[in-house]
Amino acid sequence: MKIKLQSLDGAQGADIDLSDDVFGLEPRADILHRVVTWQLEKRRGTARGTRERADVARTGKKFGRQKGGGTARHGDRRAPVFIGGGKAHGARVRDFNPSLNKKVRALGLKMALSSKAKTGKLIVMDSLVVENAKTAVLFKNFSTLDAKTALVIDGDMVEASFALAAGNLRQINVMPAAGANVYDILKADTLVLTRAAVEKLEARFNG
Structure with missing residues (x-):
C-alpha cells in the first residue's frame, strides 16, 4: 500500500x-x-505471600499442660495469637506471568x-x-x-x-x-x- x-x-x-x-x-x-x-x-x-502457621519455624512442643494452667490449650507456638506466629488468613502468592x-x-x-x-x-x-x-x-x-x-x-x-x-x-x-x-x-x-x-x-x- x-x-x-x-x-x-x-x-x-x-x-x-x-x-x-x-x-x-x-x-x-x-x-x-x-x-x-x-x-x-x-x-x-508478583504479590508477596505472608507466612502462615505451616511456614513458621517454631517449636511444635506442647508448652503447657492440657488442664489447670489457666490458659488456652495450645499445642505449639505457631498459632497466630503469639508474637512470631504464623499469619492467619494471610495474603497468598499470586504470580502474574502469563x-x-x-x-x-x-x-x-x-x-x-x-x-x-x-x-x-x-x-x-x-x-x-x-x-x-x-x-x-x-x-x-x-x-x-x-x-x-x-x-x-x-x-x-x-x-x-x-x-x-x-x-x-x-x-x-x-x-x-x-x-x-x-x-x-x-x-x-x-x-x-x-x-x-x-x-x-x-x-x-x-x-
Whole structure:
C-alpha cells in the first residue's frame, strides 16, 4: 500500500510504499484482545505471600499442660495469637506471568499497525526535527494533525529535538521502534511513524 509522506507543518510529500504483510492485514479483535491482555498482565508484579502457621519455624512442643494452667490449650507456638506466629488468613502468592506464543504477539503488532492504516489514523513523516527544540513550535504543528493523542515512533533513537520539545506535551508519547507495542498503538488516537521506523518495523518482521 502507498501513503504520502508528511512533514511536521502538515505539508505532503512523495509517496512511500508500506508492506502489505505488516500494514495491510485485516485486524482481528480476538488476537488484539489476547495480546493487550497479555501485556497488561505482564506489567503486574508478583504479590508477596505472608507466612502462615505451616511456614513458621517454631517449636511444635506442647508448652503447657492440657488442664489447670489457666490458659488456652495450645499445642505449639505457631498459632497466630503469639508474637512470631504464623499469619492467619494471610495474603497468598499470586504470580502474574502469563505466556503467549511469539507468533501471536507478532501478529497482534501487525494487526495493530494495520488497524491504524485502515482507519486513516496512520501518518508517516520523513523527519521529526523541531526548530530549536521548542515546545511551542511542536504544539502548533501538532494542532494541524487533528488528533487528541499521538504515539510517535522513530528509528533506533528518537530525534533529540523532538523528544525535548514533546517532553511537556502530555498528548504526545514518543518511543523508538524497538518499543512499539500493541497497547500503546491502540490507545493513541493517531500513530505517527518516521521513515526510519517503517524500515525498522518491516525489517523486524521480515528478518
